Amino acid sequence: MHKHFKIYKPYGYLSQFVNNGQKQHRKKLLGELGDFPEGIMSIGRLDEKSEGLLLLTTDGKTSDLINSSKVDKEYYAQVDGDISETAIKQLQDGVEIGLHGKKYITKPCTVFKLDTPPNLPERRKKLRDDRHGPTSWVSLTLNEGKFRQVRKMTSAVGFPTLRLVRVRVGTIFLDDLQPGDSLKVLDIESVLNVP
Structure with a gap:
């Protein structure tokens, strides 16, 4: 069994x-x-x-x-900066990322900005704090999982990922x-x- x-x-x-x-x-x-x-x-x-x-x-x-x-995966990403609606729309529609030396367009996905930071445990290794500029949290739900995809996606729209937490599978x-x-x-x- x-x-x-x-x-x-x-x-x-x-x-x-x-x-x-x-x-x-x-x-x-x-x-x-x-x-x-x-x-x-x-x-x-x-x-x-x-x-x-x-x-x-x-x-x-x-x-x-x-x-x-067939199975969605949802991630919470803390990104560098106050993410814009334009960037969220780009993420939703699909963005170009590099994948094994080639260009790849991500599939459309569900993305929205979280109104408040999620209730997650403190990370052992400290992130930079707000003295270095604002950060924001987004939820991204994908049904593909390319190499470092979420990090590459948020960087492609100008908001690099600082912390990435998968919160749901199916x-x-x-x-x-x-x-x-x-x-x-x-x-x-x-x-x-x-x-």
């Missing part, structure tokens, strides 16, 4: 359980955050500087389904998990509401 978990991946961790090379030798891995079953893998990835909801599974088919474009939410916490998910397919 396959096992599934949700975890709050903290800032500074790789989204994997095994080091894949010399450069990763001293990096922090997900296995340090709990006692997970044999054969567990992360579903998708969050880069080392990103944090938030990461799903884990022992089932490759479930991983493929969740990584597909209908699974980060909820009140704290960095490093994990929780078993009993029936991941029905929770995702994917046919």
Whole structure:
């Protein structure tokens, strides 16, 4: 019987359980955050500087389904500056980013500015504060997941990402998990509401 978990991946961790090379030798891995079953893998990835909801599974088919474009992923991004309506509209419509040395136009997505900063745990590594200029928070919901896509998108419209937190995958939410916490998910397919 396959096992599934949700975890709050903290800032500074790789989204994997095994080091894949010399450069990763001293990096922090997900296995340090709990006692997970044999054969567990992360579903998708969050880069080392990103944090938030990461799903884990022992089932490759479930991983493929969740990584597909059928399942939305929502992120909260704290960006440098007070993001404009023009920039939000550009993000919604799709922007050009670089991807493996080629130009790529992102698919249309749902983007809006948050009225107040989200209630998230403090990040261990401090961000710059408002003395260095204003910041704002946006919600971005995508159904694609290209390499560092959200960061590249906000930079493309002139508002680089300072902090990036995934808060939802399908209908699974980060909820009140704290960095490093994990929780078993009993029936991941029905929770995702994917046919």
